[in-house]
Amino acid sequence: MKKMRLTVYGANTVREAVLSGNLKKGGTVFVSEKKLKSGTMDKNLTALLKEKNIGIVAKNDGAFMNEYGKEALIKGIAAGVEYIEKDYEDLFEKADRNGGMPLYLILDEITDPQNLGSIIRTASGAGVSGIIMPKSNSVFITPSVAYVSQGALFYVDTVRVVNISRTIADLKKRGIWVAGLAGDAEDTIYDMDFNVPLAVAVGSEGKGLRRLTAENCDKILSIPMEAGVNSLNASISFAVAAYEILRQRKYGGVKNKGKKIA
Secondary structure, eight states: OEEEEEEEESHHHHHHHHHTTSSOTTOEEEEEHHHHHHTOSOHHHHHHHHHTTOEEEEEOHHHHHHHHOHHHHHHTEEEEEEEEEOOHHHHHHHHHHHOSOOEEEEEESOOOHHHHHHHHHHHHHHTOSEEEEESSSSOOOOHHHHHHTTTGGGTSOEEEESOHHHHHHHHHHTTOEEEEEOTTOSSBTTSEEOOSSEEEEEEBTTTBSOHHHHHHSSEEEBOOOOSSOSOOOHHHHHHHHHHHHHHHHHHOOOSSSOEEOO
16 A cells, blocks of 8 residues: 555545545645635535635645646646555455455556546446556556546545556456457457456557457457447547446346356
């Protein structure tokens, strides 16, 4: 488990930092003077901060931008919080405590903060048990990722590993099926029964899954595409797959042949 200091900005992200307990009593939220004087600060957020005994401090726009950046200044509100990067083993301890059917997400060299933030937001909504990504050639948690996730990063555990292929082998030893997403796969996400302990592997924005990653997956699945573009970006692909998995697990039924993922 590794603690890191993270700047978050935007009303929704700051709110979730408070509600999740990552921004605690005695902490401070910084607001641009312009936002405070204009009266445009979220009144519900102001009430929440007062309720939690979290201070509100105004900064002039120059000082605010120098400390938190241009994007944060546009939103007019920021805070420093403690973010905890979990250890790999933590994912399985949490799944054991929570029970139910685990769903893990493997990100194979995602480098775009916008995509990562969107993926984390979807992962939170779809009930993902944890996100696994490589330590190298991959974006990790940044202020931009936190903002795009709209605070969802506080509710989904993320871990980094040295080698994705070895991690897939370890997941399989633990009885977890691993399905990769690729546009040219013969079987689609609508052909499979996802009522098994599962990890979904999503490749990078331009290259997709690396060869070794794909070879180590139990199955490679595609998302059907009609005429036009021949693929979706990483965050949208994961969203489509995640909600098909959620649909099957919560509401039952496989639309097509009902093949087992094995």
